[in-house]
Amino acid sequence: MNTLEQYGFTDRIDGLFSFHFPGPDVPEPARVIRADRGRVLVASRHGIVHLDGGNSLVTGDWAAIEPGGSVMGCLPRSSLLQRKRAYDPLSEAQILGANIDLLGVVVPLDRPLSTNRLERTLVAAWDSGALPIVILTKADLSTRFDDVVAETVRRARGVEVLTTSAEDRDGLEDLRGRIGAGQTLALLGPSGAGKSSLINALLGDHRQDTGEVRAGDGRGRHTTTARELVPLGDGAVVMDTPGLRGFALWDAENGLSEVFGDIEDLFGDCRFRDCAHDLEPGCAVRSAIESGALEERRWLSYRKMERELASLHRRQDAAEQRRHARSFHRVARDAALAKDFRNRFRETR
Ligand SMILES: Nc1nc2c(ncn2[C@@H]2O[C@H](COP(=O)(O)OP(=O)(O)OP(=O)(O)O)[C@@H](O)[C@H]2O)c(=O)[nH]1
Ligand SMILES: [Mg+2]
Ligand SMILES: [Zn+2]
Incomplete structure (x- = not known):
């Protein structure tokens, strides 16, 4: 299996490239392993290479590379995980990853279950277009295992819940069986939840750095710092992600209706x-x-997310109106200039 196939390349993706980039020179396909402000690491037929000028690419993208090595574009994304950028008055979306098939909402069993966080992440997961799955981690550290699992199943409302322990190697085969060749599982969850440890356990190798949780509050230390694809060896791919502090929703009405x-x-x-x-x-x-x-708590949590989305849309509309006003002024100014020009033209005729 070549490098590209290890990162999920299949006949279907090949077909999509010929369809979206027709012509005598079909570009080289490449998958974005990691994207860091224009500098991207991709898997290609020539192995793993760095590319410049991939500003619009995100982890998981299928990029089209010209023979000269520049980025032509990318395939339409089959799924797109995004959130509202934190502390951003302009309300822009931050894209966390693309072409994810399964979205693993990682919930650690070594700390109390945050139902708000679970519901919020599930809303975003549903909205991404990927299939959500809840992955409970650190089963070996749980003191109230049955209760927490039952509670999670109840909150997940039909989404499949798997329990795992990287330490005891529990539930790994079950999880591994969910990711077929050519499929990508992304892991999303708080820092210290054991995302990278889970990937290492799936690989049977210490590939991803992991970090101890803090003694005081059991929170993680943000060990993973970039979203990155990790191949599992037979065309199945996992995306490791940095622990998210919070998750502000972006255009997630569909996800809200699912949950x-x-x-x-x-x-x-x-x-x-x-x-x-x-x-x-x-x-x-x-x-x-x-x-x-x-349950009143569920109603309040729905209300909160609904208000958050409504306020996001108000700001988006306001920004849209400002843009519109600006372009209207420009049109008006251009029209005035044209009229002025015609008048002067007339005068000199
Ligand atoms: N006992 C036990 N500890 C685990 C398990 N999985 C992870 N840990 C420990 O939990 C800590 C955090 O694990 P990481 O894999 O670094 O967590 P992460 O989710 O990748 O965290 P960030 O990269 O910061 O987002 C490490 O000390 C791991 O050894 C598990 O199944 N059982
Ligand atoms: Mg990590
Ligand atoms: Zn009513």
Whole structure:
């Protein structure tokens, strides 16, 4: 198996290259292993090489390389994991990875389960277009194993939950069996959750650096610093990622509906079509909470993410309007200049 195939190249990808880059000179396919501000490391037919000028490429992309070595573009992304950039007043998306088939939401069993975090990551995972899967890690360190697993299964709402231990090599074959040749699994989760350790355990090799969690609060030290593809040897690929502190959503309405579909289904049963689900009479959400059918915490968590997306859209709209206004001024100015020019032309005629 050549280097390119080890990084997930298949006949299907080959076909997509001929389709999207037709012509006598089909470019060389290459997969982005790692992207660092324009400088990208790719797997190609000639092995692993560095490329310059790949500013728009992200980890996981299938890049098209010209014979001269420059980047022509990339294949349309079959999935795209993104979040809102932190501390960014302009509200831009940060792309975390592309062409991911399975998105592993990594939840460590050595600390209390954060349901908010789990739900939020699942929303983003669903929205990426990849298939989410929850991977519980460090099963050997869990003191309340059965409870936490049951709770996670309940929160994951139909998403498959696997339990693993890199230390005891538990659940590894199960996980390995989920990633076929040509498929990419990305691991997403907090620092210290054991993402890199899991990859090493799958490989049976110490390839990725791992770091002890801090003694005081059990949090990780952000050991992994870049998103990077790691081949498992038979065309299956894993993407290691740096631990994320938080996860601000980006355009994730579809994901929200996947994780909270039962809540959105209730809206149709409210007496008023424009029910705000606060104090209105006949509100189906309120009565579901009162009867215990809907957990208030879940409702609040849905509300929070929904508001976050609404505020993101307001800012996007405002930015769009500013852009529009700017281009309108430009058109108006150009028109004024043209008129001025015509007038002067007339005068001199
Ligand atoms: N007991 C036990 N410890 C584990 C297991 N998996 C990981 N660890 C330990 O947890 C710590 C953090 O593991 P990492 O693999 O570095 O975590 P990470 O998710 O890659 O963290 P970042 O790279 O910082 O995002 C290390 O000290 C590992 O040895 C496990 O299954 N059992
Ligand atoms: Mg790591
Ligand atoms: Zn209502």
